[in-house]
Amino acid sequence: MKADRGVTRADGPSVPPGGAASRDARPALTRWRPPITAGHLLRWETGLLIVVIAIGILGVSTSSLFLTSNNMFNLGLQSGEIAMMALPMTLIIISGEIDLSVASVMGMASALLGYLFARGWPMLAIFVVILLAGAAAGAINGLLVTRLGLPSLAVTIGTLGLYRGVADIVLGPNTISNFPANYTSIGISPVAGTDISFSAAVFIVLAVMFGVVLHFTPVGRSIFAMGASPEAATFAGIRVKRVKTLLFIVSGVVCSLAGVLMTFRLSTAVNTNGLGLELDVVAVVLLGGVSIFGGKGTIVGVVLGVLAFAGIQNALLLTNFNQEAASIPVGGLLLLSVFVPSMALLIGRVRDRITTRGRAGPPAIGTGHG
Amino acid sequence: MTTAIAPQRQPAGARAAQSSGRFAERAFRFRESGIIAVLALFVLTTSLIQPRFVSSSNIQFVLVDTSVYALVALGETLVIITRNVDLSVQSVLALSAYLSANLFGQVHGIPVPVVFLVGLGIGLAFGAANGLMVSLGRVPSLVVTLATLYIIQGIDTLVVGSNVVVASSLPSGFVDIPNVTVLGIPWLAIAVAAVIGAGAYYLRSFRSGRELYAIGSNPEGAQLVGIPVAKRVFTAFTLCGGIAGVGGVLWAAQFQTINSSAGGTNFSLIVIASAVVGGVAIFGGSGSVTGAAIGALLLGTINVALDVLGISDFWDQAIAGFLLLLAIAIDRGITVRLAAALQKRSARDEG
Numbered sequence: 122m123k124a125d126r127g128v129t130r131a132d133g134p135s136v137p138p139g140g141a142a143s144r145d146a147r148p149a150l151t152r153w154r155p156p157i158t159a160g161h162l163l164r165w166e167t168g169l170l171i172v173v174i175a176i177g178i179l180g181v182s183t184s185s186l187f188l189t190s191n192n193m194f195n196l197g198l199q200s201g202e203i204a205m206m207a208l209p210m211t212l213i214i215i216s217g218e219i220d221l222s223v224a225s226v227m228g229m230a231s232a233l234l235g236y237l238f239a240r241g242w243p244m245l246a247i248f249v250v251i252l253l254a255g256a257a258a259g260a261i262n263g264l265l266v267t268r269l270g271l272p273s274l275a276v277t278i279g280t281l282g283l284y285r286g287v288a289d290i291v292l293g294p295n296t297i298s299n300f301p302a303n304y305t306s307i308g309i310s311p312v313a314g315t316d317i318s319f320s321a322a323v324f325i326v327l328a329v330m331f332g333v334v335l336h337f338t339p340v341g342r343s344i345f346a347m348g349a350s351p352e353a354a355t356f357a358g359i360r361v362k363r364v365k366t367l368l369f370i371v372s373g374v375v376c377s378l379a380g381v382l383m384t385f386r387l388s389t390a391v392n393t394n395g396l397g398l399e400l401d402v403v404a405v406v407l408l409g410g411v412s413i414f415g416g417k418g419t420i421v422g423v424v425l426g427v428l429a430f431a432g433i434q435n436a437l438l439l440t441n442f443n444q445e446a447a448s449i450p451v452g453g454l455l456l457l458s459v460f461v462p463s464m465a466l467l468i469g470r471v472r473d474r475i476t477t478r479g480r481a482g483p484p485a486i487g488t489g490h491g
Numbered sequence: 492m493t494t495a496i497a498p499q500r501q502p503a504g505a506r507a508a509q510s511s512g513r514f515a516e517r518a519f520r521f522r523e524s525g526i527i528a529v530l531a532l533f534v535l536t537t538s539l540i541q542p543r544f545v546s547s548s549n550i551q552f553v554l555v556d557t558s559v560y561a562l563v564a565l566g567e568t569l570v571i572i573t574r575n576v577d578l579s580v581q582s583v584l585a586l587s588a589y590l591s592a593n594l595f596g597q598v599h600g601i602p603v604p605v606v607f608l609v610g611l612g613i614g615l616a617f618g619a620a621n622g623l624m625v626s627l628g629r630v631p632s633l634v635v636t637l638a639t640l641y642i643i644q645g646i647d648t649l650v651v652g653s654n655v656v657v658a659s660s661l662p663s664g665f666v667d668i669p670n671v672t673v674l675g676i677p678w679l680a681i682a683v684a685a686v687i688g689a690g691a692y693y694l695r696s697f698r699s700g701r702e703l704y705a706i707g708s709n710p711e712g713a714q715l716v717g718i719p720v721a722k723r724v725f726t727a728f729t730l731c732g733g734i735a736g737v738g739g740v741l742w743a744a745q746f747q748t749i750n751s752s753a754g755g756t757n758f759s760l761i762v763i764a765s766a767v768v769g770g771v772a773i774f775g776g777s778g779s780v781t782g783a784a785i786g787a788l789l790l791g792t793i794n795v796a797l798d799v800l801g802i803s804d805f806w807d808q809a810i811a812g813f814l815l816l817l818a819i820a821i822d823r824g825i826t827v828r829l830a831a832a833l834q835k836r837s838a839r840d841e842g
Contacts, residue, residue, distance in 0.1 A: 221760070271819050274576075275773040278764050279815035281757075286809020293805050392805070397756040400578070404637055413631045445648035445751075452641030459630040459638075 165410035165462055169425040172454065176432040184439035190316040192435065198308065198386065200431035201320025202227070202379040203398060207405045208324070208331040209372035211423045214406055215335070216365055217348040217415030218266060218273035223376045223402050225284035226258045227395035230380025232288035235297030235390025244304070251377050258284055259373025263366030281399065288392045297390040308386035320382045324427075327375065332420035340364065348415030404451060405430050408458055429454060523782045525821060526769055529814070530789045537796040544799045547675050554680035555669045557791035559584075559738045559745065561784040562683050563758075564765040565690050566618075566734030568783040569727040571766055572694070574707040574775030575625060575632035577728060579617065580735040581758035582643035587613045587739025588753035589647065592656040595665065603665050610740035611733050617643060618732015622725035632728075640759070651751035658747035668744040679741070683784075690780040703727060707775025764811070765790055768818045772826075789814070 180187035206223045213220050230251045237247045262280055266273045307319040315322070335341040347354035347361045355361050384390045409426030411418030433454075434447040538545040563580055570577045591610040594601055621639055625632045658666060671678040694700040706713040706720050714720050743749050755761075763773075769786025771778025790811050797807055 265816065265820075269820060269823060271823055272773050275767050275819045276816065278760055278767070279812050279819065281760065282764065282808045282812025282815060284812070286806065286812055289805035289808050290803075293803065400637060400640070404641065407634050407637070413634050443648055443652070446645045448641040448648075449645030452638040452645065455634060455638035455641065456624070459634045460624075460628055463628060463630055 165458055166419060166422045166425060168457075168461060169408070169410065169422065169429060173425055173428045173432060176429060176436055180432065180436040180439065183436065186439050187436065190311075192439070193316040194311045194318055196431050196435045197311075197318035197321030197324075199434065200427060201318050201324055202383050202386075202395075203401050203405060204324040204427040204431070205320060205327060205379045205382075206372075206376050206398070206402045207409075207423055207427060208327050208420070209368065209375045210402050210406045211409070211411055211418060211420060212331065212335060212344055213273075213365075213368050213372060214403075214411050214413065215348045215415055215418045216344045216368055217351060218365060218368075219277065219403070219413075220262060220273065220369060220372050221277040221399045221403070222258065222262060222280040222284055223372065224395040224398035225281045225288070226255055226373050226376040227380035227383065227398065228288040228392060229258065229284045229291070230255055230377035231384040231390050231394035232292040232392050234381055234384050235295070236291045238300065238390070239295075239297050244301075248381065251381060252374055255373040255375075255377025255380075256370050257373070258377075259370040260366065262373070263369030266369065267362035267365050285392075285396070288394075292390065292392045294392075298388055300385060300388055300390075304385045305388040307382065308388060318386075320379070320386065323378070323382065328420060328424055335420055344368070345416055348412075348417070350416075401430075404455055408451070408455055410458060410462075412462075523770055523779065523785065526782065526785050526789060526818065530785060530792060533789070533792060533796060537800060541799050541801075544796060549795065549799070551672065551675070551677050553788075553791055553795050555677045555745065556795070557788050558669075558677075558679050558683045559741050560762060560765055560791060561787040562686065562741070563735050563738045563762045564769070564783040564787045565687050565780045566731035566738075567762050568766045568771050568778060568780045569690070569694075569703065570632070570731045571763070571771050571773065572703045572707045572775055572778060573724050573727050574710060575724060575727070576636065576763065576773075577618075577621060577731050578633065578636040578759045579621060579640040579643055580731065580738075580762060581754045582640050582647060583614050583617045583732055583735040584739040584742060584758065585751065585753040586617075586643055586647045586650070587736040588743040588749050589651050589654075589656065589739075589751065591740045592661060592743035592747075592749045593654075595662060596656065596660045603662070603668075606665070607737060607740050610736045612736070614736015614739070615729055615733040618729040618735070619725070621732060622728030625728060626721035626724040647751050654750070656743070656749040661743075661747060665744050666747055668741070687780050687784045694780060699723060699726070704776055707772075708777070761790070762787075764815050768815050770818070770822060772822060773819070786818075 177187075186192050206227070210220060210223065233251050233254055234247060237250060238244075242250075258280065262273070262277055265271050265276045265280075311317055312319055312322045317325070335344065343354065343359040343364055346357065346359060347364065351361055380395060383394055387394070405426045406418075406423055407413060407426075408429060409418065409423035411423065430451060433450050437443075437447045534545070543549065563584065567577060567580060587610045590613060591606045594606050594609060617639065621632070621636055624630065624635045624639075628635070669677065669679050673681060694703065702713065702718045702723055705716070705718055706723055710720060739753065742753050746753070765787035766778065766783040767773055767786070768789060769778070769782035769784065771783050771786075793810055793814070794804075794807050797804060797810075
């Protein structure tokens with residue numbers, strides 16, 4: 122296995138031609154490479170883009186309602202909150218952790234909103250409290266994971282119960298639904314001058330922000346590094362624990378914001394708001410090609426994952442199909458998302474074996490024999 | 492001199508090995524004794540405040556209520572021990588519950604054991620599908636079983652639609668399953684306990700059972716020493732699915748009104764939580780099915796105890812979540828101390 126990987130590295134296009142370490146000019150270095158390689162085509166994001174386009178064509182061809190502005194608004198309305206929560210989840214999964222408490226943080230925010238509003242608090246103060254509560258919830262997750270060294274999968278199943286429990290305690294069996302109309306209007310009308318829902322607009326803004334942070338800043342690079350190898354990242358001077366804690370806090374804040382938006386959209390605060398959404402959020406992220414083992418993934422992929430997820434559900438809704446059955450194609454895509462890259466790996470492994478066998482030269486660089 | 496040194500050294504080394512062995516033994520036993528202590532404390536305080544809590548009818552209620560969770564937790568534990576996870580159990584349970592209960596309406600006079608076999612078969616089929624993909628495809632089980640959770644849920648909604656199986660269509664021999672008692676103990680709880688006992692014996696004393704632990708603590712190492720990793724992982728998933736299928740039939744017998752969402756929204760996560768509370772390490776390699784069952788019992792007991800104490804049900808989730816965090820923190824503490832003890836032992840042996 123190790124030797125195989127060494128061969129791949131030394132043979133890959135990333136090694137500059139005529140590198141100091143190579144003893145002789147090998148044919149691999151001068152071989153012509155097409156601008157779009159099989160590697161590009163085998164990228165999950167490319168396949169996903171085709172899937173999203175196919176869903177769009179399917180939607181348009183089966184229902185004249187698909188491309189109407191009203192439907193585009195509904196599409197954003199249905200999936201806006203899940204899409205928002207998928208962004209911090211992407212960063213957390215790339216960093217090698219997971220956060221299953223997202224839907225419970227959402228429920229907690231919703232319950233707090235209802236509880237405080239019913240007690241006549243001014244809206245601004247309520248928002249501050251909710252975002253602080255979300256940050257605190259994320260900080261608890263982050264500190265338990267980084268400072269106590271506990272597995273995030275188990276910790277956030279625990280806090281999934283704990284934060285939903287806080288929502289239960291705060292609101293009990295009550296339902297609060299007399300929110301002012303200028304807030305609940307986000308569930309009825311799109312952002313002025315567009316067809317997109319408020320939550321979808323927030324998602325777009327956040328997606329740009331998260332994309333820039335992940336792909337164009339040192340912090341983003343460090344997130345990839347710690348996901349690929351926590352030890353190496355630590356030795357490279359990356360504050361792994363601090364960054365991970367921060368990611369969980371950001372997740373808490375974004376999820377509580379999603380909880381507020383959901384409450385206004387439904388015009389209802391109830392302790393079960395958002396119940397069970399955590400797996401949808403994880404599914405969207407994985408659908409976007411993010412590796413569950415960390416270290417790999419793109420925001421563009423996740424945005425495409427969101428579009429596929431929302432598009433399938435919306436298209437099935439319009440064709441009068443049982444909408445719940447949308448989970449079948451979503452699950453199928455999810456399976457493809459793990460099998461396609463591993464198939465690409467398999468193909469690569471076979472190709473490597475053929476090239477190493479065909480070459481009679483010295484062993485490749487970095488295999489330790491020389 | 493040499494004769495004098497030799498006998499001195501031997502007992503010293505033996506003693507060191509023995510004492511650390513004893514510590515390891517104690518620590519491993521603590522994994523379960525800790526949770527038993529919490530359970531005992533909970534039952535004791537609750538019954539002191541409200542003696543009605545330990546009435547035989549209430550105990551029966553708790554045992555029956557916990558049975559399905561404990562049973563499915565057994566299957567989940569087999570999978571978790573191999574450093575995998577099965578998120579799809581709730582969908583398997585839901586589909587099996589509906590299909591098996593629906594059989595009574597479809598086939599008149601079908602014997603109850605046959606229905607159980609059908610449930611088992613449904614579960615085994617889905618479990619085998621999970622196992623095949625995880626072990627042969629070498630892809631992460633969390634993603635695979637999340638995907639199959641969606642797919643089976645989708646099949647469930649297509650098959651069930653808005654249909655509901657109602658109690659009146661079920662034979663009395665079936666709906667009485669949770670009510671039959673032997674010497675005051677529910678027959679269902681005894682049967683589940685027997686299955687868990689068999690599972691514990693298998694994991695403790697069978698070669699293939701021990702190999703599940705080896706796979707979970709070091710998958711590459713297990714492969715290198717010649718353990719058929721793919722085969723064992725496949726078996727674990729298949730068994731887990733089969734158990735979830737049987738759990739679905741029991742769920743149908745217990746609740747008798749079955750729509751497309753038997754089991755509830757977070758059943759899989761509750762089952763995983765039961766196992767982890769019971770000392771099963773989420774990344775495999777340690778834990779026991781008895782621990783998982785006791786974990787399920789503890790979570791079930793909390794639920795009923797709060798009721799009995801007159802505390803609102805709404806505290807249930809928060810307390811369960813807190814206990815889970817406590818359990819994994821304690822587990823981590825044990826692991827760290829155990830590692831330190833083993834290190835000290837090897838240092839002493841060398842010195």
